[in-house]
Amino acid sequence: MARAGEKARQDAIEELRALAGERLVTSAAVREAHGRDESWHPCVPPDAVLFAETTEEVSAAVRICARHRFPVIPFGTGTSLEGHISAPHGGLSLDLSHMNRIIAVNAADLDAHVEAGVARKALNAYLRDTGLFFPIDPGADASLGGMAATRASGTNAVRYGTMRENVLNLTAVMADGRIVRTARRARKSAAGYDLTRLLVGSEGTLGIITELTVRLYGIPEAISSGIVSFPAFEGAIDAVIATIQSGLPVARIEFLDEVQVAACNRYSKLTLPETPLLLVEFHGSEASVVQQAERFGAIARDNGGGAFEWATRAEERTRLWEARHNALYAALALRPGKKGMISDVCVPISRLAEAVAGTKADLATSPLVAPIVGHVGDGNFHLIMLVDPSNAAEMAEARRIHDRMVERALALDGTCTGEHGIGEGKIRFLEAEHGEGIAVMRAIKQALDPLNILNPGKMFTL
Template sequence: MMDAAGHVAPDKVARAVDEIAAFLGERISRSAAVCEQHGKDLTWNPGDPPDAVAFVQSTEEVSRIVRICAAHGVPVIPYGTGTSLEGHFSAPHGGISVDLSQMNRVLEVHEQDLDCRVEAGVTRKQLNEYLRDTGLFFPIDPGADASLGGMAATRASGTNAVRYGTMRENVLNLTAVMVDGEIVHTARRARKSSAGYDLTRLLVGSEGTLGIITEVSLRLYGIPESISGGVCPFPDIESACNAVIMTIQMGIPVARIELLDEVQVRACNAYSDLGLKETPTLFLEFHGTEAGTHEQSETFGEIAQEFGGGPFDWTTKPEDRTKLWQARHDAFWAGKSLMPAKEVFSTDVCVPISRLAECVVETKRDLAESGLFGPIVGHVGDGNFHVLLFCDPSDAEEKGRAKAFSERLAMRAIAMDGTCTGEHGVGVGKKPFLEAEHGPGLQVMRAIKAALDPGNIMNPGKIVAV
């Protein structure tokens, strides 16, 4: 039984909390501060707190919690590090937030097979620190130090995606707790299989709406012999995008190619002390042999010249590259530092590479006409870019302009045969665009959700309405 706001009856929640506390003890909290933290993300999404937060330490504990919640009809919402940007872990119907951050062990590393198995709370930086002496690394790098379970749940990517792919390509197997508490392993460690439905890909990107991911098996890669990287300025945003398009179409194996418009460059200069010319700029990196990275860097420099860009200032010094990419990962905070009194809303679209310049130029024009402040930054090697929109949430007129701009951007990308979200996921923020993007496919998603979660307790209110 739910109240008028759609929350489960308090007595049912109380019974579920008491049953969970019987084995978790003090690792379940109803503190208002803890619940608020577990319901609000880093953006202006208002968020909704859960009724309680359970700090789990094993898959078996997750299973017991889910069985209890299913018996009482209480929603269950997985939580990793709280870095998602579309309200993924808000609790609009209340319920129990399952915090997986204490499940942070690296369980296995198979160096000869280039794979590993980790608990869902392990972060990407933690894994790469663990792998440091093996000669291997995990390449998927969203801006935040996100948990690998959360990255799988949102099908995350990052700056390296143009060469190494996204979480979709790099998850081999998952352990997940389904709505009845059953523990499921979605695959084996083999690099390919034709044995039945692809349950791994079904759960990657499902955002906790079909089950709770508790362990992840991942592909690993050898650390390249040589890495070169640098920056290349351009006279305008269109020229920079056209250089990206030609680089990708020529098949140059670029590892990273990131776009920062002049506003974002200004922000990074101030926040990260870069000293770059304040003009649209590409950050690039190449991986391979010493001869290969040298040749690729020089070839890109020639492409940049064709579009009026350059010089391409590149280096193989690790300390210089580290500073550059740390600045890129800090782009969100750099942008926010320009307007600390306002909130930021990060958009996230992706288009076919041939439409990149057209989409970015139209978006830049729309920004100017809307009178909004929004630096542009993106993983443009695969057609993905973000506008960091700033506004005062208490200013209804400005907030309305920002939301209208965001809607036009999403529909612009879809009209170009792209997507409303390249990597952030759907959560609650991108739900309105799924019908335009997927058409009848959305009904198939609803059918899958209804079949696997008939009581709608798994992260309800996200992705699809049932």
């Protein structure tokens, strides 16, 4: 779509200011903060930012924007990784961080109803005394609305699934301002189209999520974490495949290559062997986690791994997982001043070794520093290429390696992104992955957003 004309832009901003008062902000600093995420993509700021407080206010704002054909880009916490929140056509960044109420916790039904701006850590802090927790953990302290919009997953996905499995219903504002509730709280339904799943993962292009009901789980009686190092990455990946194929109910199983381990040692003050490593966690009863850990240790040894080192105390576990969650910042510290060009793919677990081996082979002949880390229990891994965006040669090399990684994943019947989403960074790969399915997606977009005002320029081109 074309950028709104100057008069339409001014009229839209004037009406939005009348709606929201001082919560409609046009200062350069605030606009720039809402035009960039944590990716390498350049900052493209919106024309204005509105800090919304209610679903009804979001509806009113969208109606104003629709009248003036003024784009609307939903904003949660800005932790996305494919340029989801940039404003290539200008418009309004609709910041939902003020919508942070936990509306209801239904402990008997194991669910919680929250506003979209609630962050995952805040929800779990609220739940601490109930014996329940929300398991989806993408690393960043993202908002639940943003996590639903990008179909986030993370370290716990191998046991608890992704946002796709853990959102029961949504309240969303559509492109014409209508407020829609997609389902009730029942755990299953055969009533009509599955609008919840349609909006989960739609990246703000079909509707703006303002409330959601999410599944909760009982806090495990016992949690055991541990690490095991391998002399080469092949053994670590083979151990992952064997673990999953054996049906061992591992809660988390994370892979760090030798470059990432070295980065974590420096950044998080650890002393891990600087060889490929698996970080695992088991949930269950006291007896079951011991049994699971012993079985995993045997699998690791069969694949060349060293001793499985337990971290039984909560403080030890927390330190290990904090180091894992800080992997991006640890990687960036390897080359101060560089940006992280981050990408992920996901393949069937039986093809994981081929996917990782191919990427490692590409890196072996490249001048780039690029750690690999991944939620390998579900076939998902991430590449963090450290680049200077102003260096044309570095960017060309990074794109070459990136494209080969994605094309290899598609050739292995995988996907171009396991959890980061499409945004503006992977549009052409979505088309390669889905073929004629893209025409169906475009038809849905056209039907629900005929003016193309909801996060235009993302997911695919119209």
